[in-house]
Amino acid sequence: MNPLLNVDEALDKILADMKPLEGETVSLPESYNRVLAQDIVSPIDLPPFDNSAMDGYAIRHEDGAGASPSHPISLSVAMDIMAGSAPDRALEDGSAARIMTGAPIPQGATAVIPVEDTDDDWSKGEDSPPPGEVSLFRSLECGENIRLAGENIKAGETIMKAGAVIGPAEIGMIAGIGLPRVEVIRQPKVAILSSGDELVDVYDELTPGKIRDSNGYTLAGLIRGAGGVPIRLPIAKDRLESIRALYRRALEINPDMLISTAGVSVGAADLVRVVMEELGEIDFWRINMRPGKPLAYGTIQGLPFFGLPGNPVSTMVTFEVLVRPALAKVAGRAFQRRRIVATLGDDMRSDGRRTYARVTLKRDGERVIARSTGIQSSGALMSMVLADGLAVVPEDRTFVPAGAELEVIPLRRFSQNPH
Ligand code: AMP
Ligand code: MG
Numbered sequence: 001m002n003p004l005l006n007v008d009e010a011l012d013k014i015l016a017d018m019k020p021l022e023g024e025t026v027s028l029p030e031s032y033n034r035v036l037a038q039d040i041v042s043p044i045d046l047p048p049f050d051n052s053a054m055d056g057y058a059i060r061h062e063d064g065a066g067a068s069p070s071h072p073i074s075l076s077v078a079m080d081i082m083a084g085s086a087p088d089r090a091l092e093d094g095s096a097a098r099i100m101t102g103a104p105i106p107q108g109a110t111a112v113i114p115v116e117d118t119d120d121d122w123s124k125g126e127d128s129p130p131p132g133e134v135s136l137f138r139s140l141e142c143g144e145n146i147r148l149a150g151e152n153i154k155a156g157e158t159i160m161k162a163g164a165v166i167g168p169a170e171i172g173m174i175a176g177i178g179l180p181r182v183e184v185i186r187q188p189k190v191a192i193l194s195s196g197d198e199l200v201d202v203y204d205e206l207t208p209g210k211i212r213d214s215n216g217y218t219l220a221g222l223i224r225g226a227g228g229v230p231i232r233l234p235i236a237k238d239r240l241e242s243i244r245a246l247y248r249r250a251l252e253i254n255p256d257m258l259i260s261t262a263g264v265s266v267g268a269a270d271l272v273r274v275v276m277e278e279l280g281e282i283d284f285w286r287i288n289m290r291p292g293k294p295l296a297y298g299t300i301q302g303l304p305f306f307g308l309p310g311n312p313v314s315t316m317v318t319f320e321v322l323v324r325p326a327l328a329k330v331a332g333r334a335f336q337r338r339r340i341v342a343t344l345g346d347d348m349r350s351d352g353r354r355t356y357a358r359v360t361l362k363r364d365g366e367r368v369i370a371r372s373t374g375i376q377s378s379g380a381l382m383s384m385v386l387a388d389g390l391a392v393v394p395e396d397r398t399f400v401p402a403g404a405e406l407e408v409i410p411l412r413r414f415s416q417n418p419h
Pocket of ligand 1: 194195196198199211212213214215216261262263264265267309310311312379
Protein backbone atom coordinates (compact mmCIF):
# COMPACT_ATOMS: atom_id res chain seq x y z
CA MET A 1 0.00 0.00 0.00
CA ASN A 2 1.20 3.48 -0.85
CA PRO A 3 1.43 5.84 2.08
CA LEU A 4 -1.47 8.27 2.38
CA LEU A 5 -1.02 11.45 0.34
CA ASN A 6 -0.87 14.69 2.32
CA VAL A 7 -3.82 17.04 1.66
CA ASP A 8 -1.62 20.04 0.86
CA GLU A 9 0.52 18.02 -1.51
CA ALA A 10 -2.58 16.78 -3.30
CA LEU A 11 -3.85 20.34 -3.68
CA ASP A 12 -0.48 21.56 -4.98
CA LYS A 13 -0.45 18.83 -7.63
CA ILE A 14 -3.98 19.70 -8.68
CA LEU A 15 -3.42 23.46 -8.82
CA ALA A 16 -0.28 23.03 -10.92
CA ASP A 17 -2.48 21.48 -13.66
CA MET A 18 -5.24 24.13 -13.70
CA LYS A 19 -5.21 26.83 -16.36
CA PRO A 20 -7.47 29.88 -16.32
CA LEU A 21 -10.00 30.00 -19.13
CA GLU A 22 -9.91 32.58 -21.90
CA GLY A 23 -12.02 35.72 -22.04
CA GLU A 24 -15.31 36.33 -23.81
CA THR A 25 -17.20 39.53 -24.52
CA VAL A 26 -20.56 39.90 -22.81
CA SER A 27 -23.10 42.67 -22.54
CA LEU A 28 -22.91 44.77 -19.41
CA PRO A 29 -25.97 43.27 -17.66
CA GLU A 30 -24.53 39.79 -18.20
CA SER A 31 -21.21 40.78 -16.69
CA TYR A 32 -22.51 40.95 -13.13
CA ASN A 33 -20.52 38.74 -10.75
CA ARG A 34 -18.15 37.75 -13.52
CA VAL A 35 -14.37 38.09 -13.51
CA LEU A 36 -12.84 40.83 -15.67
CA ALA A 37 -10.50 39.57 -18.37
CA GLN A 38 -9.36 43.11 -19.24
CA ASP A 39 -8.26 46.21 -17.38
CA ILE A 40 -10.94 48.87 -17.53
CA VAL A 41 -9.65 52.29 -18.55
CA SER A 42 -12.05 55.18 -18.43
CA PRO A 43 -12.42 56.99 -21.75
CA ILE A 44 -13.95 60.02 -20.01
CA ASP A 45 -13.77 62.18 -16.92
CA LEU A 46 -16.36 61.34 -14.33
CA PRO A 47 -18.26 63.45 -13.63
CA PRO A 48 -17.89 64.70 -17.20
CA PHE A 49 -18.48 68.37 -16.22
CA ASP A 50 -18.41 70.57 -13.11
CA ASN A 51 -21.83 70.24 -11.50
CA SER A 52 -23.81 71.27 -8.49
CA ALA A 53 -23.88 69.08 -5.36
CA MET A 54 -27.01 70.90 -4.12
CA ASP A 55 -30.29 72.39 -5.19
CA GLY A 56 -29.63 76.11 -4.81
CA TYR A 57 -28.03 79.09 -6.54
CA ALA A 58 -24.74 79.21 -8.40
CA ILE A 59 -22.89 82.46 -7.82
CA ARG A 60 -19.44 84.00 -7.90
CA HIS A 61 -18.46 83.42 -4.26
CA GLU A 62 -17.06 86.96 -4.05
CA ASP A 63 -20.56 88.31 -4.73
CA GLY A 64 -21.83 86.74 -1.51
CA ALA A 65 -18.92 87.79 0.71
CA GLY A 66 -20.11 88.97 4.14
CA ALA A 67 -23.72 87.74 3.77
CA SER A 68 -25.46 86.68 7.01
CA PRO A 69 -29.06 86.24 8.22
CA SER A 70 -29.01 89.77 9.64
CA HIS A 71 -27.21 91.20 6.56
CA PRO A 72 -28.45 89.18 3.57
CA ILE A 73 -27.08 89.99 0.12
CA SER A 74 -29.50 90.13 -2.80
CA LEU A 75 -28.57 89.05 -6.31
CA SER A 76 -30.69 89.06 -9.43
CA VAL A 77 -31.52 85.62 -10.75
CA ALA A 78 -30.28 85.63 -14.35
CA MET A 79 -30.39 81.93 -15.27
CA ASP A 80 -32.23 78.73 -14.44
CA ILE A 81 -30.28 75.51 -14.93
CA MET A 82 -32.05 72.18 -14.66
CA ALA A 83 -30.29 68.79 -14.41
CA GLY A 84 -29.76 67.52 -17.95
CA SER A 85 -29.56 70.95 -19.52
CA ALA A 86 -26.42 72.73 -20.65
CA PRO A 87 -26.07 76.47 -19.83
CA ASP A 88 -25.78 78.49 -23.03
CA ARG A 89 -23.86 81.42 -21.55
CA ALA A 90 -21.62 82.45 -18.68
CA LEU A 91 -22.94 83.80 -15.39
CA GLU A 92 -22.67 87.57 -15.22
CA ASP A 93 -20.97 89.15 -12.19
CA GLY A 94 -23.41 90.09 -9.47
CA SER A 95 -26.09 87.67 -10.54
CA ALA A 96 -27.15 84.17 -9.53
CA ALA A 97 -28.31 81.09 -11.46
CA ARG A 98 -30.94 78.84 -9.97
CA ILE A 99 -29.42 75.37 -10.24
CA MET A 100 -30.47 71.77 -9.50
CA THR A 101 -28.31 68.96 -8.10
CA GLY A 102 -26.27 67.44 -10.93
CA ALA A 103 -26.82 70.39 -13.28
CA PRO A 104 -23.73 71.91 -14.98
CA ILE A 105 -22.11 74.89 -13.29
CA PRO A 106 -22.19 77.88 -15.63
CA GLN A 107 -18.92 79.55 -16.61
CA GLY A 108 -18.01 82.21 -14.07
CA ALA A 109 -19.77 80.65 -11.08
CA THR A 110 -17.47 79.53 -8.26
CA ALA A 111 -19.85 78.23 -5.58
CA VAL A 112 -23.41 77.03 -4.99
CA ILE A 113 -25.46 78.22 -2.04
CA PRO A 114 -28.05 75.65 -0.93
CA VAL A 115 -31.63 76.88 -1.23
CA GLU A 116 -32.02 76.45 2.55
CA ASP A 117 -29.52 79.28 3.04
CA THR A 118 -31.53 81.71 0.88
CA ASP A 119 -34.91 83.40 1.13
CA ASP A 120 -36.28 81.23 -1.70
CA ASP A 121 -38.93 78.73 -0.81
CA TRP A 122 -38.97 75.63 -2.98
CA SER A 123 -41.85 74.05 -1.16
CA LYS A 124 -43.93 75.60 -3.97
CA GLY A 125 -42.48 72.96 -6.28
CA GLU A 126 -39.50 72.73 -8.57
CA ASP A 127 -41.36 73.65 -11.71
CA SER A 128 -42.31 77.06 -10.40
CA PRO A 129 -40.34 79.79 -12.19
CA PRO A 130 -37.30 81.22 -10.41
CA PRO A 131 -37.77 84.47 -8.44
CA GLY A 132 -36.39 87.72 -9.89
CA GLU A 133 -34.02 88.10 -6.95
CA VAL A 134 -32.58 85.86 -4.28
CA SER A 135 -31.21 86.84 -0.85
CA LEU A 136 -28.18 84.96 0.47
CA PHE A 137 -28.04 84.32 4.23
CA ARG A 138 -24.40 83.30 4.37
CA SER A 139 -21.11 83.62 2.57
CA LEU A 140 -19.45 80.80 0.64
CA GLU A 141 -15.96 79.41 0.12
CA CYS A 142 -14.64 79.24 -3.42
CA GLY A 143 -15.70 75.87 -4.86
CA GLU A 144 -18.30 75.15 -2.20
CA ASN A 145 -20.90 72.59 -3.32
CA ILE A 146 -19.29 72.19 -6.72
CA ARG A 147 -18.38 68.67 -7.86
CA LEU A 148 -15.46 69.09 -10.22
CA ALA A 149 -15.18 67.32 -13.57
CA GLY A 150 -12.97 64.25 -13.12
CA GLU A 151 -13.05 64.32 -9.32
CA ASN A 152 -14.37 60.73 -9.32
CA ILE A 153 -12.05 59.49 -12.08
CA LYS A 154 -10.05 61.04 -14.88
CA ALA A 155 -10.01 60.03 -18.54
CA GLY A 156 -7.21 57.51 -19.07
CA GLU A 157 -7.26 56.21 -15.51
CA THR A 158 -7.40 52.44 -14.95
CA ILE A 159 -10.38 51.92 -12.73
CA MET A 160 -10.38 48.10 -12.46
CA LYS A 161 -7.81 45.45 -13.18
CA ALA A 162 -8.26 42.14 -14.95
CA GLY A 163 -9.16 39.56 -12.30
CA ALA A 164 -11.54 41.85 -10.41
CA VAL A 165 -15.04 40.52 -9.79
CA ILE A 166 -17.78 42.79 -11.13
CA GLY A 167 -20.01 43.65 -8.18
CA PRO A 168 -22.72 46.32 -7.88
CA ALA A 169 -20.31 49.26 -7.62
CA GLU A 170 -18.11 47.95 -10.44
CA ILE A 171 -20.96 47.39 -12.87
CA GLY A 172 -22.28 50.87 -12.05
CA MET A 173 -18.88 52.43 -12.75
CA ILE A 174 -18.58 50.56 -16.05
CA ALA A 175 -22.02 51.85 -17.02
CA GLY A 176 -21.01 55.33 -15.83
CA ILE A 177 -18.02 55.47 -18.15
CA GLY A 178 -20.16 54.21 -21.01
CA LEU A 179 -18.96 50.67 -21.80
CA PRO A 180 -21.90 48.54 -22.98
CA ARG A 181 -19.74 45.39 -23.35
CA VAL A 182 -16.89 43.98 -21.30
CA GLU A 183 -14.49 41.11 -21.60
CA VAL A 184 -14.83 38.59 -18.80
CA ILE A 185 -13.33 35.16 -18.15
CA ARG A 186 -15.54 32.43 -19.53
CA GLN A 187 -17.44 30.57 -16.81
CA PRO A 188 -16.21 27.00 -16.46
CA LYS A 189 -18.76 24.45 -17.61
CA VAL A 190 -18.65 21.51 -15.21
CA ALA A 191 -20.24 18.17 -16.06
CA ILE A 192 -21.57 16.24 -13.05
CA LEU A 193 -21.99 12.49 -13.02
CA SER A 194 -23.55 10.48 -10.21
CA SER A 195 -23.21 6.73 -10.32
CA GLY A 196 -24.64 3.83 -8.41
CA ASP A 197 -27.38 1.22 -8.86
CA GLU A 198 -28.93 2.38 -5.60
CA LEU A 199 -29.56 5.91 -6.89
CA VAL A 200 -32.81 7.31 -8.18
CA ASP A 201 -33.56 10.95 -9.00
CA VAL A 202 -35.66 13.18 -6.79
CA TYR A 203 -38.65 12.76 -9.11
CA ASP A 204 -38.51 8.97 -9.03
CA GLU A 205 -40.26 6.56 -6.73
CA LEU A 206 -38.22 5.32 -3.78
CA THR A 207 -38.38 1.54 -4.02
CA PRO A 208 -36.70 -0.84 -1.53
CA GLY A 209 -32.92 -0.60 -1.54
CA LYS A 210 -32.84 2.72 -3.35
CA ILE A 211 -31.81 6.19 -2.18
CA ARG A 212 -32.12 9.48 -3.96
CA ASP A 213 -29.16 11.11 -5.66
CA SER A 214 -28.28 14.04 -3.45
CA ASN A 215 -24.70 14.56 -4.65
CA GLY A 216 -25.80 15.68 -8.10
CA TYR A 217 -27.77 18.55 -6.59
CA THR A 218 -25.21 19.41 -3.94
CA LEU A 219 -22.44 19.57 -6.52
CA ALA A 220 -24.52 21.71 -8.84
CA GLY A 221 -25.00 24.18 -5.98
CA LEU A 222 -21.33 24.15 -5.03
CA ILE A 223 -20.28 24.72 -8.64
CA ARG A 224 -22.73 27.54 -9.19
CA GLY A 225 -21.57 29.17 -5.96
CA ALA A 226 -17.98 28.96 -7.18
CA GLY A 227 -18.78 30.77 -10.43
CA GLY A 228 -19.12 27.69 -12.64
CA VAL A 229 -21.98 26.43 -14.78
CA PRO A 230 -23.06 22.95 -13.65
CA ILE A 231 -24.45 20.44 -16.10
CA ARG A 232 -25.94 17.40 -14.43
CA LEU A 233 -26.03 14.19 -16.45
CA PRO A 234 -28.36 11.24 -15.87
CA ILE A 235 -27.38 8.78 -13.15
CA ALA A 236 -25.04 5.99 -14.28
CA LYS A 237 -25.80 2.40 -13.32
CA ASP A 238 -23.10 0.16 -11.90
CA ARG A 239 -22.57 -1.38 -15.32
CA LEU A 240 -19.65 -0.80 -17.61
CA GLU A 241 -21.81 0.12 -20.63
CA SER A 242 -23.86 2.60 -18.63
CA ILE A 243 -20.83 4.28 -17.12
CA ARG A 244 -19.02 4.36 -20.47
CA ALA A 245 -22.04 5.81 -22.25
CA LEU A 246 -22.50 8.55 -19.68
CA TYR A 247 -18.85 9.52 -19.64
CA ARG A 248 -19.00 9.80 -23.42
CA ARG A 249 -22.07 11.98 -23.13
CA ALA A 250 -20.32 14.11 -20.55
CA LEU A 251 -17.43 14.66 -22.96
CA GLU A 252 -19.80 15.52 -25.81
CA ILE A 253 -21.09 18.58 -23.99
CA ASN A 254 -17.54 19.89 -24.15
CA PRO A 255 -17.11 20.81 -20.50
CA ASP A 256 -14.12 22.48 -18.86
CA MET A 257 -14.11 20.06 -15.95
CA LEU A 258 -15.69 16.73 -15.12
CA ILE A 259 -16.73 15.70 -11.64
CA SER A 260 -18.15 12.31 -10.78
CA THR A 261 -19.15 10.92 -7.44
CA ALA A 262 -18.91 7.39 -6.06
CA GLY A 263 -17.25 4.34 -7.50
CA VAL A 264 -13.70 5.28 -6.54
CA SER A 265 -13.32 3.03 -3.52
CA VAL A 266 -12.51 -0.65 -3.85
CA GLY A 267 -16.04 -2.06 -3.71
CA ALA A 268 -16.99 -4.84 -6.09
CA ALA A 269 -19.22 -2.50 -8.12
CA ASP A 270 -16.72 0.30 -8.44
CA LEU A 271 -16.54 0.04 -12.19
CA VAL A 272 -16.08 3.79 -12.55
CA ARG A 273 -12.39 3.11 -12.01
CA VAL A 274 -12.31 0.75 -14.96
CA VAL A 275 -13.91 3.29 -17.30
CA MET A 276 -11.73 6.10 -16.07
CA GLU A 277 -8.65 4.04 -16.79
CA GLU A 278 -9.92 3.35 -20.31
CA LEU A 279 -10.70 7.00 -21.05
CA GLY A 280 -8.06 9.04 -19.35
CA GLU A 281 -4.98 9.35 -17.25
CA ILE A 282 -6.21 9.02 -13.76
CA ASP A 283 -4.44 8.56 -10.44
CA PHE A 284 -6.23 6.94 -7.60
CA TRP A 285 -5.19 8.77 -4.52
CA ARG A 286 -5.58 7.77 -0.93
CA ILE A 287 -5.52 11.11 0.76
CA ASN A 288 -4.71 11.55 4.42
CA MET A 289 -8.01 13.21 5.18
CA ARG A 290 -11.29 12.39 6.81
CA PRO A 291 -13.83 12.30 5.34
CA GLY A 292 -12.72 11.74 1.77
CA LYS A 293 -9.78 9.35 1.67
CA PRO A 294 -10.28 7.82 -1.79
CA LEU A 295 -10.18 10.27 -4.67
CA ALA A 296 -9.56 9.88 -8.36
CA TYR A 297 -7.83 12.77 -10.07
CA GLY A 298 -6.41 13.25 -13.52
CA THR A 299 -7.35 14.20 -17.04
CA ILE A 300 -9.80 12.70 -19.49
CA GLN A 301 -9.02 13.86 -23.02
CA GLY A 302 -7.23 16.83 -21.55
CA LEU A 303 -10.05 17.78 -19.20
CA PRO A 304 -9.43 18.03 -15.48
CA PHE A 305 -11.31 15.20 -13.84
CA PHE A 306 -12.26 14.63 -10.21
CA GLY A 307 -13.78 11.36 -9.06
CA LEU A 308 -15.04 12.27 -5.61
CA PRO A 309 -16.06 9.73 -2.99
CA GLY A 310 -19.78 8.94 -2.93
CA ASN A 311 -20.68 9.61 0.66
CA PRO A 312 -22.45 12.97 0.60
CA VAL A 313 -20.30 14.60 3.28
CA SER A 314 -17.14 13.26 1.67
CA THR A 315 -18.29 14.70 -1.63
CA MET A 316 -18.80 18.13 -0.06
CA VAL A 317 -15.61 18.16 1.98
CA THR A 318 -13.39 17.01 -0.89
CA PHE A 319 -15.02 19.64 -3.09
CA GLU A 320 -14.39 22.29 -0.45
CA VAL A 321 -10.78 21.33 0.16
CA LEU A 322 -9.56 20.28 -3.28
CA VAL A 323 -12.02 21.23 -6.03
CA ARG A 324 -13.07 24.74 -4.99
CA PRO A 325 -9.53 26.16 -5.20
CA ALA A 326 -9.03 24.37 -8.54
CA LEU A 327 -12.28 25.65 -9.98
CA ALA A 328 -11.45 29.16 -8.77
CA LYS A 329 -8.17 29.04 -10.68
CA VAL A 330 -9.90 27.86 -13.85
CA ALA A 331 -12.51 30.60 -13.42
CA GLY A 332 -9.78 33.22 -12.97
CA ARG A 333 -10.98 33.98 -9.45
CA ALA A 334 -8.55 34.81 -6.69
CA PHE A 335 -8.91 32.22 -3.99
CA GLN A 336 -7.92 32.60 -0.42
CA ARG A 337 -9.25 30.18 2.10
CA ARG A 338 -10.83 31.95 5.05
CA ARG A 339 -9.80 30.49 8.37
CA ILE A 340 -10.72 31.46 11.88
CA VAL A 341 -9.51 30.20 15.21
CA ALA A 342 -12.22 28.76 17.43
CA THR A 343 -12.26 27.28 20.89
CA LEU A 344 -13.60 23.76 21.11
CA GLY A 345 -16.74 23.45 23.20
CA ASP A 346 -16.43 19.68 23.54
CA ASP A 347 -13.66 17.08 23.40
CA MET A 348 -12.97 15.94 19.87
CA ARG A 349 -11.56 12.62 18.73
CA SER A 350 -10.01 11.73 15.42
CA ASP A 351 -8.16 8.82 13.82
CA GLY A 352 -4.88 10.54 12.97
CA ARG A 353 -5.90 11.65 9.46
CA ARG A 354 -6.47 15.36 8.91
CA THR A 355 -10.08 15.59 9.94
CA TYR A 356 -12.65 18.12 8.83
CA ALA A 357 -15.21 17.98 11.62
CA ARG A 358 -18.58 19.60 11.11
CA VAL A 359 -19.10 22.23 13.80
CA THR A 360 -21.52 24.97 14.73
CA LEU A 361 -19.95 28.33 15.56
CA LYS A 362 -21.18 30.74 18.21
CA ARG A 363 -19.66 33.98 19.39
CA ASP A 364 -18.83 34.21 23.09
CA GLY A 365 -17.33 37.65 23.72
CA GLU A 366 -13.95 37.66 21.98
CA ARG A 367 -13.98 33.93 21.34
CA VAL A 368 -15.77 31.75 18.87
CA ILE A 369 -16.96 28.45 20.28
CA ALA A 370 -17.03 25.45 17.95
CA ARG A 371 -19.19 22.47 18.84
CA SER A 372 -19.67 19.23 16.98
CA THR A 373 -22.91 19.07 15.02
CA GLY A 374 -23.42 15.63 16.61
CA ILE A 375 -23.32 12.84 14.11
CA GLN A 376 -20.07 12.98 12.11
CA SER A 377 -20.77 10.08 9.75
CA SER A 378 -19.62 10.86 6.22
CA GLY A 379 -22.98 9.59 5.03
CA ALA A 380 -25.00 12.04 7.13
CA LEU A 381 -25.52 15.13 4.97
CA MET A 382 -27.57 16.65 7.80
CA SER A 383 -24.26 17.32 9.57
CA MET A 384 -23.48 19.74 6.73
CA VAL A 385 -26.91 21.33 6.98
CA LEU A 386 -26.16 22.02 10.65
CA ALA A 387 -22.52 23.00 10.18
CA ASP A 388 -21.31 26.60 10.20
CA GLY A 389 -17.76 25.43 9.58
CA LEU A 390 -15.26 22.62 9.28
CA ALA A 391 -12.91 22.34 12.26
CA VAL A 392 -9.54 21.05 11.09
CA VAL A 393 -7.94 18.47 13.37
CA PRO A 394 -4.33 18.23 12.19
CA GLU A 395 -2.69 14.97 11.17
CA ASP A 396 -1.49 12.75 14.00
CA ARG A 397 -3.81 14.21 16.61
CA THR A 398 -6.30 11.72 17.89
CA PHE A 399 -7.68 13.78 20.75
CA VAL A 400 -8.29 17.50 21.16
CA PRO A 401 -9.73 18.48 24.56
CA ALA A 402 -12.54 20.97 25.11
CA GLY A 403 -11.05 24.45 25.56
CA ALA A 404 -8.29 23.90 23.01
CA GLU A 405 -8.10 26.14 19.95
CA LEU A 406 -8.53 24.77 16.44
CA GLU A 407 -8.54 26.27 12.98
CA VAL A 408 -11.96 26.32 11.41
CA ILE A 409 -12.90 26.81 7.76
CA PRO A 410 -16.09 28.85 7.99
CA LEU A 411 -18.82 27.74 5.61
CA ARG A 412 -21.08 30.70 6.27
CA ARG A 413 -21.51 33.61 8.59
CA PHE A 414 -22.18 32.93 12.23
CA SER A 415 -25.59 32.65 13.77
CA GLN A 416 -27.27 32.02 10.49
CA ASN A 417 -28.32 28.62 11.63
CA PRO A 418 -31.71 28.57 13.32
CA HIS A 419 -31.18 25.09 14.81
P1 AMP B 1 -19.50 4.40 -3.19
O1 AMP B 1 -18.41 5.40 -3.33
O2 AMP B 1 -20.13 4.02 -4.46
O3 AMP B 1 -19.03 3.22 -2.40
O4 AMP B 1 -20.64 5.10 -2.33
C1 AMP B 1 -20.43 5.44 -0.98
C2 AMP B 1 -21.74 5.80 -0.33
O5 AMP B 1 -22.25 6.98 -0.87
C3 AMP B 1 -22.83 4.77 -0.49
O6 AMP B 1 -23.56 4.67 0.71
C4 AMP B 1 -23.68 5.34 -1.59
O7 AMP B 1 -25.02 4.90 -1.55
C5 AMP B 1 -23.58 6.81 -1.30
N1 AMP B 1 -23.78 7.61 -2.51
C6 AMP B 1 -23.11 7.43 -3.67
N2 AMP B 1 -23.51 8.30 -4.60
C7 AMP B 1 -24.45 9.07 -4.01
C8 AMP B 1 -25.25 10.16 -4.47
N3 AMP B 1 -25.13 10.63 -5.71
N4 AMP B 1 -26.14 10.71 -3.61
C9 AMP B 1 -26.24 10.22 -2.36
N5 AMP B 1 -25.51 9.22 -1.87
C10 AMP B 1 -24.64 8.62 -2.68
MG1 MG C 1 -21.40 2.65 -5.39
